[in-house]
Structures are given as C-alpha cells and as structure tokens.
Amino acid sequence: xxxxxxxxxxxxxxxxxxxxxxxxxxxxxxxxxxxxxxxxxxxxxxxxxxxxxxxxxxxxxxxxxxxxxxxxxxxxxxxxxxxxxxxxxxxxxxxxxxxxxxxxxxxxxxxxxxxxxxxxxxxxxxxxxxxxxxxxxxxxxxxxxxxxxxxxxxxxxxxxxxxxxxxxxxxxxxxxxxxxxxxxxxxxxxxxxxxxxxxxxxxxxxxxxxxxxxxxxxxxxxxxxxxxxxxxxxxxxxxxxxxxxxxxxxxxxxxxxxxxxxxxxxxxxxxxxxxxxxxxxxxxxxxxxxxxxxxxxxxxxxxxxxxxxxxxxxxxxxxxxxxxxxxx
Amino acid sequence: xxxxxxxxxxxxxxxxxxxxxxxxxxxxxxxxxxxxxxxxxxxxxxxxxxxxxxxxxxxxxxxxxxxxxxxxxxxxxxxxxxxxxxxxxxxxxxxxxxxxxxxxxxxxxxxxxxxxxxxxxxxxxxxxxxxxxxxxxxxxxxxxxxxxxxxxxxxxxxxxxxxxxxxxxxxxxxxxxxxxxxxxxxxxxxxxxxxxxxxxxxxxxxxxxxxxxxxxxxxxxxxxxxxxxxxxxxxxxxxxxxxxxxxxxxxxxxxxxxxxxxxxxxxxxxxxxxxxxxxxxxxxxxxxxxxxxxxxxxxxxxxxxxxxxxxxxxxxxxxxxxxxxxxx
Numbered sequence: 001x002x003x004x005x006x007x008x009x010x011x012x013x014x015x016x017x018x019x020x021x022x023x024x025x026x027x028x029x030x031x032x033x034x035x036x037x038x039x040x041x042x043x044x045x046x047x048x049x050x051x052x053x054x055x056x057x058x059x060x061x062x063x064x065x066x067x068x069x070x071x072x073x074x075x076x077x078x079x080x081x082x083x084x085x086x087x088x089x090x091x092x093x094x095x096x097x098x099x100x101x102x103x104x105x106x107x108x109x110x111x112x113x114x115x116x117x118x119x120x121x122x123x124x125x126x127x128x129x130x131x132x133x134x135x136x137x138x139x140x141x142x143x144x145x146x147x148x149x150x151x152x153x154x155x156x157x158x159x160x161x162x163x164x165x166x167x168x169x170x171x172x173x174x175x176x177x178x179x180x181x182x183x184x185x186x187x188x189x190x191x192x193x194x195x196x197x198x199x200x201x202x203x204x205x206x207x208x209x210x211x212x213x214x215x216x217x218x219x220x221x222x223x224x225x226x227x228x229x230x231x232x233x234x235x236x237x238x239x240x241x242x243x244x245x246x247x248x249x250x251x252x253x254x255x256x257x258x259x260x261x262x263x264x265x266x267x268x269x270x271x272x273x274x275x276x277x278x279x280x281x282x283x284x285x286x287x288x289x290x291x292x293x294x295x296x297x298x299x300x301x302x303x304x305x306x307x308x309x310x311x312x313x314x315x316x317x318x319x320x321x322x323x324x325x326x327x328x
Numbered sequence: 329x330x331x332x333x334x335x336x337x338x339x340x341x342x343x344x345x346x347x348x349x350x351x352x353x354x355x356x357x358x359x360x361x362x363x364x365x366x367x368x369x370x371x372x373x374x375x376x377x378x379x380x381x382x383x384x385x386x387x388x389x390x391x392x393x394x395x396x397x398x399x400x401x402x403x404x405x406x407x408x409x410x411x412x413x414x415x416x417x418x419x420x421x422x423x424x425x426x427x428x429x430x431x432x433x434x435x436x437x438x439x440x441x442x443x444x445x446x447x448x449x450x451x452x453x454x455x456x457x458x459x460x461x462x463x464x465x466x467x468x469x470x471x472x473x474x475x476x477x478x479x480x481x482x483x484x485x486x487x488x489x490x491x492x493x494x495x496x497x498x499x500x501x502x503x504x505x506x507x508x509x510x511x512x513x514x515x516x517x518x519x520x521x522x523x524x525x526x527x528x529x530x531x532x533x534x535x536x537x538x539x540x541x542x543x544x545x546x547x548x549x550x551x552x553x554x555x556x557x558x559x560x561x562x563x564x565x566x567x568x569x570x571x572x573x574x575x576x577x578x579x580x581x582x583x584x585x586x587x588x589x590x591x592x593x594x595x596x597x598x599x600x601x602x603x604x605x606x607x608x609x610x611x612x613x614x615x616x617x618x619x620x621x622x623x624x625x626x627x628x629x630x631x632x633x634x635x636x637x638x639x640x641x642x643x644x645x646x647x648x649x650x651x652x653x654x655x656x
Binding site: 046048049053054055060063064065066067070071072076079080082256257259268269305307308309310311312313315316318320322323325326 | 374376377381382383388391392393394395398399400404407408410584585587596597633635636637638639640641643644646648650651653654
C-alpha cells in the first residue's frame with residue numbers, strides 16, 4: 001500500500017515507474033524554451049575577453065570537449081596561477097543543490113559571476129567585463145533582442161550563461177537506457193557493479209539524476225582523507241565547525257571523463273578512487289574485484305555529450321578595453 | 329590580344345572571368361575528400377593533452393571562435409610565457425606560400441609539429457605527445473581506421489591536423505560576392521576603398537585569394553618600422569642579410585577579426601595600421617579619409633566562418649602520461 005502511494009506520488013511528479021525503486025533517475029534531454037538566451041550564453045561561455053588576459057573563458061576550465069572539466073588536479077588561472085580546488089564538471093550541473101564544492105553559490109547564475117572576477121581565475125573586474133561587452137554593437141544588439149535592453153547588466157550576463165549551462169546535460173547513458181527498461185544496455189558484470197554500488201553504501205550519497213549533487217557530506221566520515229589541499233569545505237560558508245571537510249557530493253555522471261578525482265584531484269584512477277571512498281567514508285577495505293565491478297558500472301554513466309557548434313564571437317573595436325595578458 | 333590569351337589561360341585554370349583582371353580572387357568553399365582525416369585532425373586541433381600542461385591546444389592560440397587567432401599582441405604559452413610574435417590566423421592558411429611569419433615551415437603539416445614541442449608554446453616533447461595519443465584505445469582505433477596503422481606517428485598526427493586546417497576557409501565574403509558579379513554586395517564607398525587599395529599600392533603585395541600570403545616582403549621598405557619586437561624575419565631561415573625584417577605578407581582575409589595587427593601586434597586599430605603601412609612601405613602620408621575608405625573595403629573581406637562542432641575527446645587512462653601543468 002505504501003509503495004502504491006509512492007508510485008502514485010512519483011507518477012504525479014512525472015517520474016517513470018520503471019526506475020521508481022532505484023536511487024538513480026535518468027537524465028532527461030534538455031528542453032530549450034529560450035533559444036536566444038541559450039545562444040547568447042554560449043557566446044559568453046566561450047568569450048575569453050571576459051578575462052583580464054583575453055585568453056581564458058568558462059570553457060578553458062569547463063572544456064566541453066573534455067567532459068566539461070579540464071582534466072587537471074586544480075585549474076590554471078590568470079598568469080598561470082594554480083587554482084585551489086579541482087574544477088567540477090559543468091555537465092548536469094543544473095541538478096546540483098548548489099554550486100561550487102562548498103555550495104557557496106545558490107545556483108548556476110550566481111556561480112557564473114565568480115570566476116570572471118576571481119583574481120586567481122579570469123581576474124577581470126565585473127565592470128570592465130561589462131564594458132568589454134558593451135563596446136561591441138553585436139553584443140548590444142543581441143542583449144537587446146534577448147533581454148529587451150542593451151545596457152548589459154551582470155545579471156543578464158550570468159543569466160544567459162546559466163541558461164546555456166542548463167542545456168549541458170548528458171542523457172541516454174547506457175545505464176539510463178537500462179533504467180528505462182532496455183535490459184541489454186548494460187552487461188551482467190556492470191549490473192553486479194551497480195548492485196555493489198548500492199550494497200556498499202555509495203548510493204546513500206550518490207543518488208538522484210546526477211548520481212550526486214543532492215546533499216553535502218563530510219569527506220573522511222570514518223577515517224581522515226589524507227590531502228595536501230587546504231580546502232576546508234562548507235565551514236567557509238557557514239562558519240560552523242561541524243562543516244569542516246563537508247563538501248557537496250559530486251556527480252558521478254560521466255565520471256569516466258572527469259578525472260582526476262576528489263576535490264583535490266589526487267587520483268586519476270577511478271578504481272583507486274572507489275577504494276579510497278570505501279575506506280574514508282565507511283572504514284572498509286573494498287576488495288579489488290568489487291572495486292573493479294563498481295568501476296565498470298560507473299563507466300556506464302557516460303551519457304551523450306552535448307553537441308556544441310562553436311560560436312563566432314564579434315570583433316572588438318577601438319572602444320573595447322584591451323586585454324592585459326602580462327599584467328599580474 | 330594579350331588579354332585574350334590571359335583570359336584563355338585563366339579559363340583553363342578554372343578561374344572565372346568576372347574577376348580575371350583583379351589582383352584578388354575569391355576564396356572557394358572547402359571540398360572535403362578525406363573526412364576521416366579531417367575529423368581526426370579536428371580532435372587533435374582541440375586536444376590539450378598535446379601540451380605539457382594538458383591545458384593548451386592549437387585552438388588556444390588559433391581560436392576558431394575568434395577568427396582563428398587569439399586577439400593578443402603575442403601569445404600565451406606554457407607557464408604563461410610570452411610568445412615572440414603575433415599568432416597568425418589559421419583561417420585560409422592553406423593559401424600561404426609557407427607557414428609562420430618567416431616561412432620556416434613549408435606547409436601546414438610541417439607547421440603543426442612546431443608549437444607542440446616548442447618550449448615556449450605547448451612544451452611537450454613529440455615522443456610524449458605520441459605516447460599520450462597511443463595510450464587511448466579510441467585514438468588508436470581512429471588512426472587505424474584513417475591511416476591503416478595504429479602505431480600513431482608524428483607524420484600522421486601533423487597530416488591529420490593539416491587536413492583539418494585545410495578546411496578552415498572563409499568563402500562568401502561580401503567582397504567575394506562582388507567579385508563574382510553581385511554588384512550590390514559592397515557599397516560605393518567600399519568600392520572606392522578597393523580602388524584606393526589598388527592605386528595606393530597595397531595590392532602589389534596583398535593579392536591572390538588570401539589577399540596576401542603569396543610572397544615575402546620587407547617590413548619597412550621605405551622607412552623603418554618602429555618596434556620593440558626582436559623578430560628579424562626571414563634572415564633566421566636563410567641567413568642572408570638582405571632578408572632582415574623580411575616577413576611573409578599576411579593575409580588580409582577576415583582582417584576585421586584578426587587584430588591586433590603586424591607581426592608585433594602593436595596596433596588594434598585597422599585604420600591606423602593602414603596609415604602605418606603606407607608610411608613604412610611607401611613613404612607616404614595617407615589622408616585619414618582615404619585610410620578609412622580602405623578600412624571599409626578591408627571589412628568586406630570577412631567571410632563565412634567555419635562552423636565547427638566541438639569534438640568529444642576520448643578519456644585518458646592509467647597508461648596516459650599525466651599532464652605537468654605546474655612544472656617549468
């Protein structure tokens with residue numbers, strides 16, 4: 001009776017029954033309702049003139065050719081500064097309960113403003129970034145067409161970037177096909193890996209459509225996670241000591257593409273990462289063959305990557321603030 | 329009679345008569361005969377793992393969202409090193425008589441090998457770059473499918489990149505439409521600019537389909553070109569003193585997109601660049617209104633930009649040499 005009610009509720013929510021009992025739900029294809037904003041946001045996502053150097057764009061560290069990340073332990077910012085933490089993938093980021101590892105941005109729009117002005121990242125003051133865009137008639141016209149206003153505000157810029165990023169989802173992974181009823185879509189071995197993923201407690205935190213991103217959790221719940229990385233997690237947002245080393249649970253979607261792993265990017269090996277997680281979160285030594293099965297399951301989470309036609313960006317002119325690539 | 333013979337010869341060469349008397353010929357759309365090589369080459373063009381840092385690709389400095397350049401005076405290389413010379417656009421580069429400003433590479437294939445291993449650019453030894461590619465089954469399979477061989481050689485890598493770059497042409501500029509007979513495609517003002525371009529001697533060097541790239545020429549033929557840039561040009565290739573400050577004549581196709589100008593990237597202003605060229609190459613002070621007309625003509629040379637669907641690059645694995653972003 002209870003499960004019948006649950007099913008009824010899920011049906012109301014539009015979630016198909018095939019996977020009602022599973023901790024993971026499929027990623028659905030993007031439905032684009034505001035194509036003008038998405039197209040403008042794509043331009044801004046690829047726009048290196050939103051950086052002080054004129055060289056770095058959102059796509060530099062959230063490279064859509066590379067699973068939406070940069071494949072580096074921590075990123076490279078203005079003047080080749082080393083970033084403090086591993087760049088999370090932008091793919092399926094819309095499913096996260098908040099943005100950044102410590103959740104300090106409520107949503108994609110709030111997140112988008114951060115790296116532009118961060119002196120370790122793109123290092124361009126917001127007002128200068130806006131002046132760069134305002135200097136170009138083509139951008140003014142496009143903002144006017146999309147927002148009915150050609151003044152170009154930071155809110156509009158970040159709204160457009162967020163609208164583009166919301167389209168960056170990866171449906172139709174083999175696991176999703178399996179969830180939706182195609183029982184041949186994953187192998188028996190991979191399915192055993194999925195059962196282990198659940199029975200070993202991974203799914204307790206890594207759940208929902210993005211297989212993560214629905215909660216915060218302490219890194220090193222049972223045993224300390226050894227790292228040289230100084231990040232302290234959510235304590236920096238809340239000031240509460242029990243939030244030390246508490247991070248947003250990362251998505252495992254496309255995990256095969258988004259190495260190196262953990263907030264410190266300390267391992268490139270997915271199986272090793274699985275074993276480490278069992279150790280620090282559950283205090284257990286996972287046998288290698290079980291870790292390999294879980295790895296095989298995780299590799300079925302690679303979905304259809306967004307097909308992105310590169311934007312053609314409008315030219316600067318004599319009114320455009322010039323980049324300062326070799327100024328600290 | 330002489331011109332009738334010329335016309336006959338041109339007809340034999342397949343060049344339409346409409347523009348037989350003009351110093352500029354239209355850019356023709358790419359005809360792709362080896363799509364597998366082009367597709368592989370596109371992956372390699374966007375492949376940051378061909379750099380020591382794992383962060384820089386061909387597209388970093390020859391950005392196809394930005395007219396095939398980086399819009400910087402000189403480029404940013406490994407560890408944020410400042411490059412020695414302005415990055416030339418990759419668009420229409422196949423029309424150049426040789427590659428690099430000093431022509432030290434005979435063709436696109438020879439050029440492609442340079443930046444990968446240049447310690448100031450991507451800084452990755454060729455053998456390591458090849459090992460990176462060889463470590464990934466998806467690359468091995470693709471090289472095998474395209475070259476019938478999965479050993480992956482530098483020649484294959486650079487051949488594929490060159491094959492992709494040969495497709496990066498920009499047909500159908502307004503000027504080309506005019507050349508081909510659409511007399512409304514450019515304005516009377518722009519056409520006056522074109523006449524000035526010819527009568528002022530610009531077309532003496534900037535000719536051919538790419539409006540440049542067909543010869544070497546001294547920069548500062550009549551008066552010295554003042555610059556802090558130490559590049560000496562073709563003397564570094566030939567050792568001949570009369571090749572000091574002799575550079576390949578750059579293409580003026582898409583010149584409105586490919587600022588800043590000159591081998592030292594010393595000006596962002598196209599009209600200023602036109603005036604400087606008249607001064608140093610012809611010893612003449614071009615009136616501003618004539619320079620502005622020539623500028624208006626030059627802006628008609630912006631062609632249809634290549635529409636590039638970003639490639640999805642295969643994931644590294646435990647056999648892939650890891651990037652070293654923070655090692656000199």
